[in-house]
């Protein structure tokens with residue numbers, strides 16, 4: 001597929017990104033799109049490929065195959081231009097130990113034309129709480145203090161895109177909350193933020209969408225903004241494909257989310273239960289499950305003790321409590337609202 005066909009509002013795009021290090025397959029065909037102005041989370045256990053994806057996007061690593069673009073620029077061949085558009089907080093922060101915090105910020109802002117030194121100092125001294133420590137040598141900083149200094153620099157940068165690799169990993173709880181606020185403020189200013197992390201509750205609070213990775217694959221992209229608007233999930237199973245209702249009263253606030261197999265649908269429902277129950281009572285259901293799923297349970301489908309195997313991921317059933325099927329649903333979000341005719345032919 002040509003990248004020209006990508007949605008116009010996608011500011012970061014990868015297509016079929018693959019990276020091998022000798023025999024290690026760090027990425028196996030990762031395709032994702034991040035829209036302008038959204039907070040996009042990258043989740044996955046250690047070694048799943050988050051940092052590799054970020055480093056390829058920034059042009060710090062060359063992909064073995066596939067493409068990565070930022071604002072239409074090729075991450076590898078136009079990496080200098082790409083890096084001008086991006087403020088990057090690396091997972092491993094390396095600073096000059098013999099510099100004071102203040103001198104380090106001045107040095108970094110000179111390196112990056114246009115990053116206001118005063119804004120970085122104000123963030124570091126004020127909300128991030130480094131205060132007088134800014135006049136101490138960085139070699140005496142704790143890991144969390146170094147992370148705060150780097151965060152001050154990253155958030156002071158008025159660039160279009162912020163890429164934060166585990167931005168809260170070394171921080172205490174109040175500093176973590178503050179970083180989440182800074183992320184929200186950055187979005188209000190119109191910046192696009194990619195955020196990798198391991199703390200699901202944080203990701204759930206701030207991200208608009210989240211991608212779940214495993215062993216170099218992107219398994220699922222979830223729209224958390226949509227989820228926050230509140231709905232319950234209904235898994236409805238019918239005796240045969242012909243019994244699946246093709247329409248329902250509008251006042252039910254019911255929406256098809258996914259065909260699990262030709263006789264099973266996953267639906268979203270808002271609003272009061274009684275009208276829904278009345279309608280369900282008139283349908284030829286043979287099985288029903290109602291519930292909500294939080295980010296933890298979504299994550300556990302791929303990484304918990306009962307995680308889906310690679311084969312099951314290929315043949316995804318969103319609710320494990322029911323027998324799995326050889327369905328048409330695919331775990332990339334692209335299967336929603338598949339026309340019924342495609343399934344019951």
Ligand SMILES: Nc1ncnc2c1ncn2[C@@H]1O[C@H](COP(=O)(O)OP(=O)(O)OP(=O)(O)O)[C@@H](O)[C@H]1O
Nearest residue numbers: 021024026044045046047048049050051052053091
């Ligand atoms: N320079 C390298 N040489 C060899 N293998 C590498 C190299 N960098 C990364 N890898 C491998 O690539 C895979 C993906 O690593 P990556 O750092 O992208 O994971 P991650 O999801 O960011 O992990 P973490 O959560 O621990 O930061 C791992 O198997 C890792 O061992």
